[in-house]
Amino acid sequence: MCTSIRFTDNSGHMYLGRNLDWSFDYGQQVRVMPRGFHIPYSFIDDATAAHAVIGMCIDYRNYPMFFDCGNDAGLAVAGLNFPGYAEYAEGPVDGKTNIAAYEFPLWVAATFSTVDEVEAALRDTVIVAKSAGEGLGVSLLHWIIGDSQRSIVVEVMADGLHVYDDPVDTLANQPTFPWHMENLRTYITATSDFPQTATWRGAELKPYGAGAGMRGIPGDCYSPSRFVKAAYLNANYPQKESETENVVRMFRSLEGVVMIEGASRMGDGKFEKTIYTGCFSARTGNYYYAMYGDPSIRYVSLMDAEGASPDRLVVPEPRRS
Template structure:
């Protein structure tokens, strides 16, 4: 399972990140795809930006036959996207649409298609109105992953879910996404927790007894603490919405990692049906201000930085990003 969030700094710059929670890694690494990279598309799409004029993309990926399979990524325009597990509800189109106006996108290429071709969330919204997400695998050896996606820029975020009845594009006013159930259910479920508060509760009288809280944080009694999708959604939404806005790059990167740390999964706490345990394999952050991708792993919590400007963007194939010093 996974958790994604988005927020802005005091100056309106976007920060976007996610936890990837799973039982095992897949050799993922930070990958940059230069604008001129020749990446094969799953379908003929005349509207795609030509290589050389596309956006540079950076994020966590595996590369298969020159195709970057991004788990999450951001581009040089400050647009970001992440795919999260949606195993029970995702239901892509079995075949490409034959409508001449349709935009057919394979699920495996969806994050890269978004980040490579678009500059703003509004552009993505317009394209999604004509988009069909197709259950086409990148290879017979790699099954199609059942996902939904959060896409964001400085103006806000949306959630994209392709289900049995087709495309759903949700306006994400809480800037959070987890897993099952669908976003509409998760957003409605927040109403069950509207009495939560960051304030210290008043000391009431019960008869002649004056009751006082044990200390700060008592206003959060009742917030779910398990690692299910609904519980993480509620907790991430509360923490993300109540965290004070910050000024500097360092403060905002810290905010993102601390917020996602509130819903990180430790080993041994979330066992799956096959006996294996999920844990937060990595946490990532994309800064639209610095055009820098940050990440830390379960076994190495040191935050590493990868600046887009420090990477070689002249090539014609995806490449490993170069680590850079942290920005203060």
């Protein structure tokens, strides 16, 4: 499963991050795709990347199958697991822009500059259930897409493609995004304020300390619970100014919904854990990440693609944050 949030700093620069949760490592790598890179889409001919893109991916034969990524225009996207709900077209549809499900994050980041542009294009887009290669399968996902102005959620189900404004800048897994937003109404009394002393008849009931206003916010690993807690943390974290402060904000917020090995067993008997946490900064073009077994934060930069050949993905040297 997964959780993602988006926010902006005091100057309006966007940060979009995510936890990727599963029971095993995918062999994921951080890659930078240079502007002008030839993209071998399944249903689009002669496509070259209008933007340089950076993010976490499976590097499949010099093709970046991004889990999440951001581009040089400050647009970012992350795909999260959505089984039981996601349902793509069985094949391409004439007269439409047809995008294979595994291509979607790359198509968004390589093609567009803003959420508005993406939303307009999606009115004429079909997501197709096509895998990248034999034995790879088709991942059942939904996506959060953000820029400096707003974020949207894209869900493709049996009744078609849906685009939702995301006023809480949060996404988790199933059920659907509208269900999660309705569920938030259950927690409208939650507050980060220090609680006041209460009087019950002749008794004065004083708080033990801070945090009582948050009672009722769930802390378990279930997808609806992670959505609620992530939305609460994202809504109440004070805005910060510097790059360092905002990267800390992202990683600390996502730690609040991290999956700890041993806490949640999957249907196949294996324990789910947060394989990595990633964060794209539109302010610097840096991509920050930390792995489950090594929580130190490293980063690579879109600048690593400067002067690179458009024929190859860039394998950047990570720096410590």
